[in-house]
Amino acid sequence: MDINHFENSVLVIDDETFVLETTAIILERMGFKHVLTAESVEQALHMLANSQPVIKLVLTDLNMPGADGLELLRRFDDHGYQGDILLFSGEDSQTLRMAENLARARNLSVIGAIAKPLKLAALSVILSAHSPQTSTLEKQSDTPWITPEMLKSAIDAKELETWFQPKIDIASREPVGMEALARWPNSALGPISPDVFIPVAEETGLIHSLTYQLIEKAIKFDKQWRDQGLDLKMAINISMDSLHDTSFPDKLDKLVTDTGGKLSNLQLEVTESRLMEDLVRPLEVLLRLRMKKISLSIDDFGTGHSNLTQLRDLPFNELKLDRSYVHEAENSTRSAMILESSVDLAKKLEMTIVAEGVDSLEAWQRVEQLKCDQVQGYYTAKPMPGGEVPAWLASWPELRRKLFS
Ligand code: C2E
Ligand code: CA
Ligand code: CA
Numbered sequence: 001m002d003i004n005h006f007e008n009s010v011l012v013i014d015d016e017t018f019v020l021e022t023t024a025i026i027l028e029r030m031g032f033k034h035v036l037t038a039e040s041v042e043q044a045l046h047m048l049a050n051s052q053p054v055i056k057l058v059l060t061d062l063n064m065p066g067a068d069g070l071e072l073l074r075r076f077d078d079h080g081y082q083g084d085i086l087l088f089s090g091e092d093s094q095t096l097r098m099a100e101n102l103a104r105a106r107n108l109s110v111i112g113a114i115a116k117p118l119k120l121a122a123l124s125v126i127l128s129a130h131s132p133q134t135s136t137l138e139k140q141s142d143t144p145w146i147t148p149e150m151l152k153s154a155i156d157a158k159e160l161e162t163w164f165q166p167k168i169d170i171a172s173r174e175p176v177g178m179e180a181l182a183r184w185p186n187s188a189l190g191p192i193s194p195d196v197f198i199p200v201a202e203e204t205g206l207i208h209s210l211t212y213q214l215i216e217k218a219i220k221f222d223k224q225w226r227d228q229g230l231d232l233k234m235a236i237n238i239s240m241d242s243l244h245d246t247s248f249p250d251k252l253d254k255l256v257t258d259t260g261g262k263l264s265n266l267q268l269e270v271t272e273s274r275l276m277e278d279l280v281r282p283l284e285v286l287l288r289l290r291m292k293k294i295s296l297s298i299d300d301f302g303t304g305h306s307n308l309t310q311l312r313d314l315p316f317n318e319l320k321l322d323r324s325y326v327h328e329a330e331n332s333t334r335s336a337m338i339l340e341s342s343v344d345l346a347k348k349l350e351m352t353i354v355a356e357g358v359d360s361l362e363a364w365q366r367v368e369q370l371k372c373d374q375v376q377g378y379y380t381a382k383p384m385p386g387g388e389v390p391a392w393l394a395s396w397p398e399l400r401r402k403l404f405s
Contacts, residue, residue, distance in 0.1 A: 008056040009034040041067035062089035087113040177233030180218035219261035235267040243282035264293040323357020
């Protein structure tokens with residue numbers, strides 16, 4: 001692979017928006033500066049002909065409705081495409097290998113074929129192997145490159161921390177909860193973002209020990225704050241992997257009780273896009289959690305492709321509108337209408353609606369108008385270390401006066 005790949009455009013083709021979004025994030029983190037995405041072969045060909053800088057690397061799904069990946073290979077060949085291709089697919093490895101052969105027979109440069117879901121590790125192995133200098137990926141990227149071993153030793157050494165961001169009730173303008181957010185204060189590399197290490201934890205199975213460790217740390221703060229008379233819900237992000245583990249509710253119950261926490265004070269946030277992949281197994285776990293009086297939130301709502309009627313059948317109490325959704329509604333009436341009807345229906349389902357990424361007074365007013373219940377965002381508070389929360393709460397009345405005067 002050419003070192004200039006980072007400067008050239010890279011194109012990802014898949015019919016699933018969620019796959020496009022996550023792959024684009026992975027590629028950007030690896031250092032690619034121009035990541036394009038297409039949902040169909042037609043759209044891809046249009047980009048191939050028109051994009052600047054030129055496309056020199058294409059990652060494509062083999063299975064798409066309408067014109068599929070095999071047809072795409074033919075059309076790319078007709079087009080005289082000279083760059084590299086990486087195939088991915090939910091098909092078995094034999095099908096992938098045969099598609100790879102077909103592409104080579106067409107004189108296309110196929111640098112690999114990998115199974116879906118795409119994993120950061122697999123992708124970086126293939127792309128680095130095709131890079132003239134294997135270390136280029138590390139150097140080019142401005143986000144630190146972490147290995148599963150580094151993460152494992154950080155978890156073993158209990159180095160990960162929880163920071164907290166307040167959820168504010170719109171009507172009373174009072175803080176009603178805190179969301180715990182993972183932080184890795186890695187001394188050599190500086191703090192590492194959860195967007196970098198959570199996917200690594202999920203790929204390697206480290207997510208379970210990570211989740212329990214963060215829950216334990218969050219619950220200790222929860223207990224401290226309640227002992228000080230502070231009444232706040234404690235929201236914790238959990239990975240979909242936890243919902244596939246039928247022993248999770250009981251393990252969580254034991255951990256929270258042993259740490260002196262209160263189950264009914266707990267909210268678990270699960271990301272919506274992954275929730276919709278397979279509902280049957282997680283449903284049992286979700287119901288068990290609800291029966292333990294734990295509140296459940298759908299996170300990042302609006303980024304996947306669920307519809308609200310699916311939500312009707314899931315035992316969720318809270319819906320968190322993704323920040324991109326909240327911002328899009330500002331610029332597009334269509335997005336605003338979708339946002340409005342989501343809020344409407346969620347209300348009818350008696351869910352609490354939290355708007356994320358509210359970073360200005362205008363955004364606050366917009367979501368207030370939409371009848372959202374709570375707000376979380378930089379306008380009211382950025383995430384902070386647990387030790388700073390009581391002081392922030394004490395300063396809130398003054399801060400609130402300034403923000404809303
Ligand atoms: P999330 O659950 O959607 O968390 C909200 C993210 O948005 C946080 O990023 C927060 O700092 C950021 N944010 C909040 N308000 C604003 C705003 O006004 N503007 C902007 N631009 N950003 C805002 P953070 O802490 O980097 O977390 C990123 C994601 O990592 C989280 O997204 C969550 O999906 C995941 N994550 C964090 N902690 C954990 C954890 O303990 N377990 C698991 N499984 N995932 C976690
Ligand atoms: Ca969250
Ligand atoms: Ca979110």
